[in-house]
Amino acid sequence: MATTERKPLLLDFEKPLAELANRIEQIRQLAEENGVDVSSQIRQLETRAMQLREEIFSSLTPTQRLQVARHPRRPSTLDYIQAITDEWMELHGDRGGSDDPALVGGVARLGGQPVVMLGHQKGRDTKDNIARNFGMASPGGYRKAMRLMEHANKFSMPIITFIDTPGALPTVVAEQGGQGEAIAYNLREMFRLEVPIICTVIGEGGSGGALGIGVGDRLMMFEHSVYTVATPEACAAILWKDSSKAPQATLALKITSNDLKNLGIIDQILTEPVGGAHSDPLQAAQTLKQALLDNLEELVRLTPQQRRQLRYEKFRAIGSFQELDVS
Template identity: 50%
Template structure:
């Protein structure tokens, strides 16, 4: 999959491959031209990805090859045991969670999971959890608290499922309960937006001591498309909506809504899963080291204070 703004890079990469094939097939020395073209591609990549618009970052966060929660979990843990079900309705496959071994330490991982193909997307409900998904997440958080295990949440959702059945089973109540209870959990909580972070669907697992975003993720009360639909009654103004929403990682950091930005490999996280996972792992371990030094009551107090300050303006 090649996004519109990536096409000039893709064209040059295709030309580079053709040049390498020609040199190999006809035993011609084209090393000078190949090196020159490689440098040109690298320069173009840096220029392109350092100057992305907000809408382009939204597109990158939805890239078909972008790593999902389970991709990262399996990459950074030595062993992962997934835990299923909310013990009330069913197992919501849009919300995943379980215990993973992170360099010898048990960590409770929770996250939204999307699918790669049509069947998986239907099974995972496009990463949109139902109430039972949020109740499963809270059940796992309470389990982590009981056994003194830190919690890491990986957020990637276009929003909580808005269907009639979800409302009938208490979607709003489930998310609100998660938000309330996450403030008071005694164990360290690290929340990372790895892709899309839309509305209450994201916030339902995003109350933590440290809230971070990947470089090309977005976090907002509404998606650009839905914002465009409400304001202009058309999806055609999604780019303007993205600019107005200020939903990128740098916007969130500037507004003090997240604590840090986690850099991605050049071209996006999907270009180097192992490299991105290694960065993610080191970031989590470093944050846990800091949080472990804090007393429980001080950590909870700081967590509440952090979110209480959001949106406060002094005139």
């Protein structure tokens, strides 16, 4: 995790918080210049700032949650891996001539246990995002992921994946390279793997690009993350031929953690620090680590056959519905 202090990037709904913080700082400076004790007033304002932050982040709309999920300083896959593991060695290449930087992975030690970790990796700035294709993996990325998962299965190491992508790389070259086949192959093969698999949506989980590493025994999701069949912009463009209707699509798609938990798609919601994971990455990482350890403790007690059967039943149940007789 980066420790360099940087000016925070503000979302629109965070502006009242910034204004209050500026006001507190101005009062503090004036008090110091004039030798006046205003500590009690500052404490009151700081308490109000914390209350306001809690009020704002406890009532975010789906569109605002999407903004938080896409925040450029939200912790990434490599941030979390470095924060929660005792050891980490990144592995490269799909053994077919490609090493996609948008999907990273390797072997690690979590709580003393050897595991394989992999996930989408976005950049921190424009240059880094371009280098990593904005976290949109190519066919080689999904083949690299599958190679690492086969390695984990061979050596009986649990698999931990981190989902954070708007979707798979949508280029002609990617399609020519077998994008659909690579993702479909991963979906099929992850169902047969015998080791525990835990998947966590840490930011934006979009389309088949997310599903390509999203088949697991447990599917967790950070509180302000989103998980969707298509980005709201793409959905709006398809349904209404108007991407400006993305907020309407965001609401209709049911992409928030609470919606998906109610629908039975995800298993667990991970609480974020007040202000989002980017406001306190280390606290978010600790929450993630504890959840991974707790779930691993349960999953390792099951036999490979039990895990595969429960994994199958879990995904077969998604999308089930009942028809009501209203006559």
